Amino acid sequence: MSQAKVPAWVNVALIPLLNILLAFLVSGLVILAIGENPIEAAGYLIYGAFGYDEGIGYTLYYATNLIFTGLAVSVAFKGGLFNIGGEGQAYIGGLGVGLICLSLDHTMPLYVIAPLAVIGAAVFGAAWGYIPAYLQARRGSHIVITTIMFNFIASSLMVYLIVNWLKEDGRMAPNSRTFEENAWLPYLHELFSPLGINIGDSPLNLSFIWALLCCVFVWGLVWHTRWGYQLRTLGTNPTAARYAGIDTAKVTIWAMLISGGLAGFVGLNEIMGVNHNLLLNFTAGYGFAGIAVALMGRNNPIGIILAAILFGALYQGGAELAFELPTITPEIVVVIQGLVILFSGALEHMFKDRIEGFFIRRAVA
Amino acid sequence: MPYAIELRDISKRFGAVQANKDICLQVPAGTIHGIIGENGAGKSTLMSIIYGFYEADTGHIEVDGKRVDIRSSQDAINAGIGMVHQHFMLVENFSVLENVILGAEGGAVLKNGIGAARLELQRLAHEYSLDIDVDAIVEELPVGLQQRVEILKALYRGARILILDEPTGVLTPQEADHLFRILKALKEQGVTVLLITHKLREIMASTDNVSVMRQGEMVAHRETVNTSTEDLAELMVGKKVRLTVHKDDAQPSDVLLSAKNLSQFDSQGVKRLKNVSLELRAGEILGIAGVSGNGQSELLNVLSGITPMDEGEIHFAGQVINAKAPKNAAQMRDLKMAHVPEDRHKMGLVTGFEAYEAAVLGYHNSPVYNGKILMNRKAMLDECNERMAAWDVRPPNPHLKTANFSGGNQQKIVIAREVEQNPEVLLIGQPTRGVDIGAIENIHEQIVKLRDSGKAILLVSVELDEIMALSDRIIVMFDGAVVGELDAKDADERTLGLMMANAFNEEEGVSA
Numbered sequence: 001m002s003q004a005k006v007p008a009w010v011n012v013a014l015i016p017l018l019n020i021l022l023a024f025l026v027s028g029l030v031i032l033a034i035g036e037n038p039i040e041a042a043g044y045l046i047y048g049a050f051g052y053d054e055g056i057g058y059t060l061y062y063a064t065n066l067i068f069t070g071l072a073v074s075v076a077f078k079g080g081l082f083n084i085g086g087e088g089q090a091y092i093g094g095l096g097v098g099l100i101c102l103s104l105d106h107t108m109p110l111y112v113i114a115p116l117a118v119i120g121a122a123v124f125g126a127a128w129g130y131i132p133a134y135l136q137a138r139r140g141s142h143i144v145i146t147t148i149m150f151n152f153i154a155s156s157l158m159v160y161l162i163v164n165w166l167k168e169d170g171r172m173a174p175n176s177r178t179f180e181e182n183a184w185l186p187y188l189h190e191l192f193s194p195l196g197i198n199i200g201d202s203p204l205n206l207s208f209i210w211a212l213l214c215c216v217f218v219w220g221l222v223w224h225t226r227w228g229y230q231l232r233t234l235g236t237n238p239t240a241a242r243y244a245g246i247d248t249a250k251v252t253i254w255a256m257l258i259s260g261g262l263a264g265f266v267g268l269n270e271i272m273g274v275n276h277n278l279l280l281n282f283t284a285g286y287g288f289a290g291i292a293v294a295l296m297g298r299n300n301p302i303g304i305i306l307a308a309i310l311f312g313a314l315y316q317g318g319a320e321l322a323f324e325l326p327t328i329t330p331e332i333v334v335v336i337q338g339l340v341i342l343f344s345g346a347l348e349h350m351f352k353d354r355i356e357g358f359f360i361r362r363a364v365a
Numbered sequence: 366m367p368y369a370i371e372l373r374d375i376s377k378r379f380g381a382v383q384a385n386k387d388i389c390l391q392v393p394a395g396t397i398h399g400i401i402g403e404n405g406a407g408k409s410t411l412m413s414i415i416y417g418f419y420e421a422d423t424g425h426i427e428v429d430g431k432r433v434d435i436r437s438s439q440d441a442i443n444a445g446i447g448m449v450h451q452h453f454m455l456v457e458n459f460s461v462l463e464n465v466i467l468g469a470e471g472g473a474v475l476k477n478g479i480g481a482a483r484l485e486l487q488r489l490a491h492e493y494s495l496d497i498d499v500d501a502i503v504e505e506l507p508v509g510l511q512q513r514v515e516i517l518k519a520l521y522r523g524a525r526i527l528i529l530d531e532p533t534g535v536l537t538p539q540e541a542d543h544l545f546r547i548l549k550a551l552k553e554q555g556v557t558v559l560l561i562t563h564k565l566r567e568i569m570a571s572t573d574n575v576s577v578m579r580q581g582e583m584v585a586h587r588e589t590v591n592t593s594t595e596d597l598a599e600l601m602v603g604k605k606v607r608l609t610v611h612k613d614d615a616q617p618s619d620v621l622l623s624a625k626n627l628s629q630f631d632s633q634g635v636k637r638l639k640n641v642s643l644e645l646r647a648g649e650i651l652g653i654a655g656v657s658g659n660g661q662s663e664l665l666n667v668l669s670g671i672t673p674m675d676e677g678e679i680h681f682a683g684q685v686i687n688a689k690a691p692k693n694a695a696q697m698r699d700l701k702m703a704h705v706p707e708d709r710h711k712m713g714l715v716t717g718f719e720a721y722e723a724a725v726l727g728y729h730n731s732p733v734y735n736g737k738i739l740m741n742r743k744a745m746l747d748e749c750n751e752r753m754a755a756w757d758v759r760p761p762n763p764h765l766k767t768a769n770f771s772g773g774n775q776q777k778i779v780i781a782r783e784v785e786q787n788p789e790v791l792l793i794g795q796p797t798r799g800v801d802i803g804a805i806e807n808i809h810e811q812i813v814k815l816r817d818s819g820k821a822i823l824l825v826s827v828e829l830d831e832i833m834a835l836s837d838r839i840i841v842m843f844d845g846a847v848v849g850e851l852d853a854k855d856a857d858e859r860t861l862g863l864m865m866a867n868a869f870n871e872e873e874g875v876s877a
Contacts, residue, residue: 224739229722229729236717242671243704243712244727245695 006359011352012303016296016344018351020310023343027336034332036325048320049313055320057189057202063305063312064204064269065090067211069290070308071218072263074299078222079255080235085132085147086263087287088154089125093264095158096124097271098166098278102176105183113183117272118210118265125264126257128154133256137249143256151287158280166278175279185273205273207265214262215301221258231255263287289337295345314340367430369394369557370415370446370526375424377410384410386581388424392526392574397548397558399568399589402578403601403801408561411578412528415559416448417441428526447519451531453511457504462486464503465518482521489520493550508656509540516547520556527551528559533567537656538829538862545571563601565594577601601802612813615837617649621821622668622702622790627677629667638663639846640677645790645821650812652836652853653825656865660845661825662707665794668823669704670697682789698727703783705776707794707825713779716768720758721749723767724782756781757807773804780808784815791815794825809835829858843867 028038049059069086076083083089100120104113132146159174168177185205192199222228230251234241241248270282293311297303318333343350368391375388385407392398402408413419415426417435426433433444441448455464462482471478486499495513503511512532519527529548533541548558548571560572568575569589577585577600585600622645629638638660645651653661666672668679670686670693678687682700686692692700706712714723725734725745734745749763756777758770767775776796783791796812797805812835816822826832832839839856841849841864849864 220739224742226729226735226740229740232718233715233726233729237711237715239712240715240726243669243694243706244729245670245693245698247693 006356010355010359015348015352015355018355019344019348020340023336023339026343027339030332030335030339031328034327036327041321041325041328044321044324045314045317047317048324049317053198053200054202055316057200057204058316059309059312060208061202061204061269061274061312062315063308064208064211065266065286066289066293066308066311067215067304068265068269069263069286070293070297070304071214071301072259072261072287073290073294074297074301074304075218075222075231075262076255076259077294077299078228078235079231079251080238081133081136081252081255081259082144083129083147083256083259083263084144084291085129085150085260085287086290087283087285088147088151089128089260089263090266090283090287091151091154091158092128093121093125093261094267094271094278094282095161096120096122096264097267098176101179101183101272102166102278105180108182110182110184110186114185114206114272117183117268121264121267122261123264125267126261129256129260129263130253133253136256137252155281162278162280175275176277178277179272183272184276185268187273203274205269207269207273210265210268212305214265215305218262219301227251227254263290292341292345296341310340311337367394368392368427369396369429370559371427371430372411372415373424373427375411375414375421375426377414377419377421383581385414385421388578388583390576390583390586392557392559394429394557395552395555396573397552397560397571399560399562399572399575400578401561401563401565401568401575401597401601403563406578406601407581408578409530410581412448412530412559412561415441416446416528442522442524445523445525446528447516447522447524447526448528449512449515449519449530449532451534453515455503455511455514458502460500460502461497461506461514461517462499464514465499465521467518469522485521486517489517493520493547493554495520495547507540508535509537509543512536512544513547516551525555526557526559528561530561531563532560533562533564534827535657537865538858541567565597568597569594598802610809610813610834612835613817615649615816617646617837618819619647620644621647622679622681624668624679625677627664627667627674627679629663629672630675637845638667638674639844641842641845641847642677643823643840643847645823647789647819647821648816649837650816650822650824650835652832652839653823653842654829654832654839654861654865655827655842657827659842659865661794661842663845664842665704665707665792665823665825668697669702669706669792670694694727695730698786701786701789703786703788703791705780705783705791705793705796707798709772709775709779714767714775716766718767719764720753720767720770720778721745721763724749724752724763724778726782728782728786752778752781752785771801772799773801776800776808777804780811784811788820790821790823792823792825795827796824797826797828797831829861832856832861833858841865 024042031038031041048055050056069090072086072089073083097117097120100117101113104116128150132143132150135141135146136143162174162176166176167174185207188204188206188208189199189201222231230241230246233244233246234248234251238248266283266286271278275282289311293304293307297307314337318336322328322330322333370392372388372390375385377385388411400408410419414421415435417437417440420436426435428444435441435444456467462479465486466478466482471481483499490496495517497510497513497517503514516527532544536544551558562568572589575587575589575592575597576583577597579601625642627638627641628636631637641664643651653664655661667674673691674688676688678685681702684700710716715726734741746763753761753763758774758777767778770778780796793812796808800808812822824832824835833853833856836853839851839853840847841861843865844867848867
């Protein structure tokens with residue numbers, strides 16, 4: 001039995017591209033149906049996302065959150081765990097960041113606060129991932145169910161904490177006081193301007209660099225360490241993992257700790273990077289979108305960066321589109337995002353087998 | 366007279382693999398026709414085409430001289446073709462009757478269909494002497510009877526051509542004999558039987574004609590009376606093969622491992638392993654014979670540390686291992702126990718891994734493969750290259766996904782991994798399952814070589830030929846317990862077969 005090889009670029013580039021094109025084609029039909037010109041709409045979307053400095057900044061700012069949650073989902077998934085709780089873990093991670101900033105911003109400089117905030121985000125996010133992980137590993141509850149539940153618990157907990165404990169006295173708005181400026185992560189445009197590089201004002205901040213570092217970390221961890229080897233063994237063949245003497249419960253728990261910690265970094269970007277106070281619902285669905293990002297990025301850090309940028313572009317370009325063409329409501333933008341997820345995730349195999357077959361036949365002939 | 370079934374130039378390709386190439390086959394009505402070939406020769410693909418699971422790329426099928434277009438299993442059933450799969454397609458908690466009418470219920474209300482089916486089944490049972498209690502629950506029936514349900518199911522749907530895919534894989538020799546008597550009875554009633562197997566003895570014992578497949582092609586047709594096992598084996602592999610293992614007498618010395626009264630319960634609290642005691646000696650191969658599912662897998666899992674025992678103890682490498690002081694699979698490996706598991710896909714390999722990654726499974730914590738933080742890819746690759754050369758793994762590409770190697774080469778990867786660690790004790794389950802004849806010989810030689818270097822080997826196999834050829838001492842398991850032990854020299858197929866069915870005492874009136 002000989003096995004012909006499909007060229008790598010087919011799987012990495014051609015098939016995802018075809019899927020996205022198809023999604024845009026169907027989106028075009030939707031836009032046509034509501035009486036707008038799809039070409040014009042696509043123009044606004046692409047221009048909004050990539051056409052000018054601020055647009056790119058916003059795209060990358062959204063992508064930052066999606067890289068964190070996409071990585072979180074992928075690490076758990078590599079271990080065969082479907083972590084639906086990225087949303088809650090991100091939310092609680094933000095609590096960790098907020099508490100560090102609120103307690104230290106009067107006394108400490110940024111270079112002390114920032115590393116502590118990173119640790120706070122990771123520890124709080126990981127803790128929120130730990131309970132479902134423990135329940136699955138030692139008590140046999142299904143992690144999909146528990147992580148979904150924990151999103152709701154996180155949401156209620158944050159309302160309680162912010163309204164009753166962290167709200168600024170004498171104000172009606174349910175958020176904490178604004179941090180002192182020494183607890184703000186620097187914006188990239190501020191960092192670049194002394195170098196004479198002008199990249200336009202946007203919320204893009206230092207946590208984007210941290211997100212890229214996390215990609216390197218996940219890549220090394222999953223593909224090049226013993227622990228990653230055990231994780232991948234567990235994820236692809238749990239029976240083989242037991243055969244190999246891998247402590248599956250321990251690997252499961254650690255996978256969720258790392259996953260939760262990565263999701264928690266959304267708090268860095270949102271709380272410390274942009275909002276500068278602790279507020280409600282700052283996670284805005286990034287935890288769930290991370291599932292799509294991981295799916296589309298094939299659980300591979302580079303793929304996740306690309307998918308996160310695509311989704312970031314849809315967020316930013318979509319906002320621009322809804323602004324320019326009032327008939328296209330934000331809901332239509334959500335439809336477009338949904339179509340991208342549908343075609344690149346759920347319908348991944350629609351072309352895959354045929355295209356692979358084509359290349360195999362060509363290689364044989 | 367037209368043939369019951371005739372294949373004309375059937376070809377089928379999966380991607381780069383030509384699974385069937387210009388297959389022609391003529392099966393006269395009312396005969397038993399054997400189709401043999403190694404694993405991967407294309408037998409199963411061909412049967413799947415006849416039964417409508419796949420469509421042929423080219424060629425066509427004729428039934429009773431008329432061309433038929435089979436695009437689904439329903440088409441096949443309508444054409445009078447029935448299939449008994451290797452893995453039964455039965456609903457275990459349904460009764461025999463319910464299983465038989467499944468898919469042919471005869472209307473929305475079950476009552477009428479069941480009544481009619483009961484009568485029809487009685488007729489069929491009488492006509493073909495296939496006695497069975499139609500109200501029995503399938504999972505409570507022995508495997509041989511479950512297979513009979515499958516046959517009845519096909520006949521109930523009006524099958525005049527019956528395809529059996531490796532029907533004896535799960536049966537005791539006695540059950541297999543019974544099956545062949547049934548097939549003879551079917552034949553006398555005019556049913557045409559297609560028997561797919563890789564067991565030459567069965568072909569010789571039961572068929573009228575035999576066709577041999579090799580690498581997707583039909584290479585020979587023979588009348589069974591005019592051929593021999595040696596002839597067929599040669600046609601199958603394309604060269605002379607040795608069906609016996611050459612080995613000197615064993616020189617057993619020290620006991621390396623002893624197990625005392627091992628018992629294990631499954632999650633339902635059923636005792637799967639019952640007070641098993643055994644000793645493994647250096648320089649000896651201990652064979653465990655038994656029909657699959659009689660506690661052999663549990664024994665391997667307990668000995669290798671994969672599942673903890675509930676009772677009993679193991680003495681190994683100066684340690685006492687029991688329920689209070691268990692050792693897991695990694696700890697057993699550290700004590701120099703290697704384990705080639707029965708099912709390499711489920712357990713022995715991670716098929717999504719590249720070969721060099723799968724080649725360290727279980728030993729991935731060894732300092733050989735690790736730097737301070739990262740794993741040492743170069744060391745893993747170098748070693749994998751060396752072993753692939755030494756063990757003749759094809760293709761010798763450490764980056765190929767494990768799933769893309771053939772069964773024999775996958776097994777070589779697993780055995781090389783375990784044997785090259787220079788273990789004191791090797792547990793090896795189904796060493797040649799799904800492996801072609803050429804590789805079987807090689808694997809058997811390696812096992813004997815390891816024995817001769819003074820290691821202890823525990824061999825579990827459902828192939829009696831293999832047990833008898835390799836073992837120095839044989840233990841027979843039935844229903845989780847050891848029911849007999851004998852020297853390999855005194856073992857013959859009949860004795861072992863009776864012991865495996867736990868019928869030795871009753872039939873022979875002597876104790877085992």
